[in-house]
Amino acid sequence: MTLPTNSLLAEADSTRERTNSALDETTRASLGQFMTPGIVAEFMASMFRDLGPEIRLLDAGAGVGSLTAALVHEALGRKPKPRTIEATAYEVDPVMLSGLREVFDTCETVARRAHSRFVGRVVERDFIEEGASFLAPGLSRNGSPPSFNAAIMNPPYRKIGSQSPERLQLRSAGIETSNLYTAFVGLAIRLLKPGGELVAITPRSFCNGPYFRPFRHLLLDEMALLRVHVFESRSRAFRGDAVLQENIIFHARKGARHGKVILSTSVAPGEPVAERSVPYAVVVDPKDTNAFIHLPTSDEDDEMALRMTALPCGLADLGITVSTGRVVDFRAREFLRDDPGPSTVPLIYPAHFNGGFVAWPKAGGRKANALADEDETQALMVPNETYVLTKRFTSKEERRRVVAVVSDPGRFPEGVAQLGIENHVNYFHIDGRGLPKGVAKGLAAYLNSSLVDRYFRQFNGHTQVNATDLRSLRYPNLDTLKAMGKRIGKSFPGQERLDAILEDAIG
Numbered sequence: 001m002t003l004p005t006n007s008l009l010a011e012a013d014s015t016r017e018r019t020n021s022a023l024d025e026t027t028r029a030s031l032g033q034f035m036t037p038g039i040v041a042e043f044m045a046s047m048f049r050d051l052g053p054e055i056r057l058l059d060a061g062a063g064v065g066s067l068t069a070a071l072v073h074e075a076l077g078r079k080p081k082p083r084t085i086e087a088t089a090y091e092v093d094p095v096m097l098s099g100l101r102e103v104f105d106t107c108e109t110v111a112r113r114a115h116s117r118f119v120g121r122v123v124e125r126d127f128i129e130e131g132a133s134f135l136a137p138g139l140s141r142n143g144s145p146p147s148f149n150a151a152i153m154n155p156p157y158r159k160i161g162s163q164s165p166e167r168l169q170l171r172s173a174g175i176e177t178s179n180l181y182t183a184f185v186g187l188a189i190r191l192l193k194p195g196g197e198l199v200a201i202t203p204r205s206f207c208n209g210p211y212f213r214p215f216r217h218l219l220l221d222e223m224a225l226l227r228v229h230v231f232e233s234r235s236r237a238f239r240g241d242a243v244l245q246e247n248i249i250f251h252a253r254k255g256a257r258h259g260k261v262i263l264s265t266s267v268a269p270g271e272p273v274a275e276r277s278v279p280y281a282v283v284v285d286p287k288d289t290n291a292f293i294h295l296p297t298s299d300e301d302d303e304m305a306l307r308m309t310a311l312p313c314g315l316a317d318l319g320i321t322v323s324t325g326r327v328v329d330f331r332a333r334e335f336l337r338d339d340p341g342p343s344t345v346p347l348i349y350p351a352h353f354n355g356g357f358v359a360w361p362k363a364g365g366r367k368a369n370a371l372a373d374e375d376e377t378q379a380l381m382v383p384n385e386t387y388v389l390t391k392r393f394t395s396k397e398e399r400r401r402v403v404a405v406v407s408d409p410g411r412f413p414e415g416v417a418q419l420g421i422e423n424h425v426n427y428f429h430i431d432g433r434g435l436p437k438g439v440a441k442g443l444a445a446y447l448n449s450s451l452v453d454r455y456f457r458q459f460n461g462h463t464q465v466n467a468t469d470l471r472s473l474r475y476p477n478l479d480t481l482k483a484m485g486k487r488i489g490k491s492f493p494g495q496e497r498l499d500a501i502l503e504d505a506i507g
């Protein structure tokens, strides 16, 4: 039997397509307008567990109301049906409003026919400003804050500067975050009443990024994650819109006890879904002060996580530090030189990574090879000793996320006393000085292993490798690293051999 509400989904989807093609491209970027296809909206709505008889729904950044429509469809298909659904939709772009009102009218009609009641409220105001004003102590100019028991959202994505009006408004409400999407979710969390459920589709970047740490604490302190869904294909969740971020959908309940978490995956919307249930501590390690969110989506992932956590050392236990290269090239432009000269020092970019070592200089490359050796640049340099370097940004085509090489002083021309390390590179050192060569080779071998790659992908869904990520890994002890280093010759072996070296070393 066709549900009477199917026409609601079809209408919401055609309104979305019509409005999507009318959007201004500049506004699309500044307001983060990537609209949710009907099939994804339906999937999100199906995740709610207890909708109850009176649904008070928040749809912040509502677009044309596709998510509310999907929730109404879902709720009216359940037994018992809700008596009322009150939806509050925030939307600032006037282009969306007529579509949003049409979709809400249809929600009302469909609910009435199903002997339920839909009351839609379209709020043409900035959700950050209004949400924060509800929550900021002493600032509420809008009466008492609304109390929602459900929130569904595909929030806009855009960085917000540390002194922007949005950031100050959020700060007044006790929310510290640097992206609009985490700001939207953060406000929704605060506006939900205990027991209220949230389903959101967002980029995956909040799971590990250092800037998202306060947001992770807010999310994990106030809510219990119930389910996280990962789309394996980056581009297919938002077909039609050019979205290259890896997206996840998460479902959480306010104030609930941390129990099991369902981790599910599908290649793309509409494709078969694989599900598994894991203990909470597998997703968020209670000892991790960074509160990274790990998403091991297969048994093989579990095994990798077990092997990683069984390693004996944190980076600090090894006496090793990881830092970001000090030469920010666009700030040091006047000191950059294409080719080495009499008063320059080598400057190392990712372009100099080659077969496990730094290969310098690189003739005919697009990047500078040298940094002028002047008073102003001394603070940017490190002694020419042995370091392990990793790329901060790997391309999607690269097989591994972490790409490590050894910077070996013996491979630079005689007389090179100092080096510049560019800002797209992280480097491992001991109090600003080099590492013993054997340890460095072993450490680079470890970082280039499949174990690190597979584990890394469980908490880092993008191509950026932060120093914090590298600090969060477990490491073999110094003796093991040395033993591994001994087995690396003048060049690094292929992946299989490298993995076998680690295997032999850690058993």
Ligand SMILES: C[S@@+](CC[C@H](N)C(=O)[O-])C[C@H]1O[C@@H](n2cnc3c(N)ncnc32)[C@H](O)[C@@H]1O
Residues within 6 Å of the ligand: 031, 032, 033, 034, 035, 036, 037, 060, 061, 062, 063, 064, 065, 066, 067, 090, 091, 092, 093, 096, 125, 126, 127, 128, 153, 154, 155, 156, 157
């Ligand atoms: C990613 S789109 C999602 C739209 C819709 N929820 C959907 O799933 O198709 C985000 C929406 O938020 C709106 N928006 C952006 N900034 C906003 C703000 N500060 N307050 C309210 N809405 C905002 C945009 O105009 C856009 O329609």
